[in-house]
Amino acid sequence: MDVDTRLLRYFAMVAEEGNLTRAAERLFVSQPALTKQVKQLENLLGVQLFTRSRAGMALTEPGRTLAQQVPHLLKDWDRVLRDTKGSASRAAKVLRVGFLASAANEATPDIIAAFTERRPGWRVEMRQATWSNPSAGLDDGDVDAALLRIPFPGQEKWHVKVLLTEPRWVVLPSAHPLATRDRIDFRDLWNEPFVAAPAETGWWRDYWLAADQREGHEPHIGAVTETPDDWLSAIANGYGIALAPESAARFYARPGVTYRPVAGVSPTQVGVAWAGEDNPVVGDFVQCCLSALDPEGHQA
Numbered sequence: 001m002d003v004d005t006r007l008l009r010y011f012a013m014v015a016e017e018g019n020l021t022r023a024a025e026r027l028f029v030s031q032p033a034l035t036k037q038v039k040q041l042e043n044l045l046g047v048q049l050f051t052r053s054r055a056g057m058a059l060t061e062p063g064r065t066l067a068q069q070v071p072h073l074l075k076d077w078d079r080v081l082r083d084t085k086g087s088a089s090r091a092a093k094v095l096r097v098g099f100l101a102s103a104a105n106e107a108t109p110d111i112i113a114a115f116t117e118r119r120p121g122w123r124v125e126m127r128q129a130t131w132s133n134p135s136a137g138l139d140d141g142d143v144d145a146a147l148l149r150i151p152f153p154g155q156e157k158w159h160v161k162v163l164l165t166e167p168r169w170v171v172l173p174s175a176h177p178l179a180t181r182d183r184i185d186f187r188d189l190w191n192e193p194f195v196a197a198p199a200e201t202g203w204w205r206d207y208w209l210a211a212d213q214r215e216g217h218e219p220h221i222g223a224v225t226e227t228p229d230d231w232l233s234a235i236a237n238g239y240g241i242a243l244a245p246e247s248a249a250r251f252y253a254r255p256g257v258t259y260r261p262v263a264g265v266s267p268t269q270v271g272v273a274w275a276g277e278d279n280p281v282v283g284d285f286v287q288c289c290l291s292a293l294d295p296e297g298h299q300a
Contacts, residue, residue, distance in 0.1 A: 011049065011067075047060075047062040098143035115288045131197050159276055160273045163271055171232075172259075182261070193240035194240045
């Protein structure tokens with residue numbers, strides 16, 4: 001019998017949290033999807049792993065036995081994957097770097113140039129990840145390091161250094177009445193429809209809706225998109241507004257869309273993340289990142 005490691009990861013998170021909602025948030029999936037995966041694992045194993053009640057998810061005796069073993073199994077498997085994929089990239093002298101959206105903004109070319117100067121003969125392969133992959137490939141062993149928005153689910157597993165901090169701005173249709181303001185209070189946006197990522201992206205969607213800074217006001221979703229192009233089109237066509245990093249005004253400028261500063265919402269950060277193993281090549285890349293950008297977000 002073969003069991004997908006994804007099912008084991010989902011099981012381990014539910015066992016740790018004892019609550020489907022919190023586990024789904026940390027796993028970046030919807031609660032119904034997580035429930036389905038747990039049930040699938042129980043059917044594959046032929047045992048009941050949890051007892052369900054209003055109080056949460058309690059492990060059964062077989063569940064406790066599995067919960068004791070799974071973390072070690074997954075840790076070993078993750079190490080095997082990283083070692084195998086990393087060996088191939090080292091043989092080809094390729095450093096695989098995952099990234100979300102605009103990565104480290106304008107500093108990215110400088111980081112790559114500094115790395116290739118420090119490591120002659122090596123090449124940096126930038127791999128863009130989707131919004132549903134907040135670790136930008138680290139969790140799957142597909143990259144050696146990643147430039148991404150922090151915090152992100154599972155961040156505690158990785159070494160992470162902050163590279164820059166930038167405000168979150170609002171993106172509006174250019175015809176929107178608030179687009180004429182120089183600065184907009186976030187409270188004035190609470191009742192506006194928002195263009196959001198799919199619900200199954202969980203944490204990412206909530207973060208860019210600033211769900212935790214609405215004082216209990218539920219976000220109103222005007223449209224759901226999965227790519228930056230569709231996201232911009234939905235905004236330009238008046239289906240809603242959205243929050244974005246300040247740098248999006250430079251990287252994703254287009255007719256029909258206006259970017260404005262927002263008061264009352266916390267800034268966002270970009271960091272470099274990598275595995276804990278001692279890898280001098282990755283260490284050089286991290287140092288290039290830190291040299292290009294100080295923690296306050298000013299280019300050195």
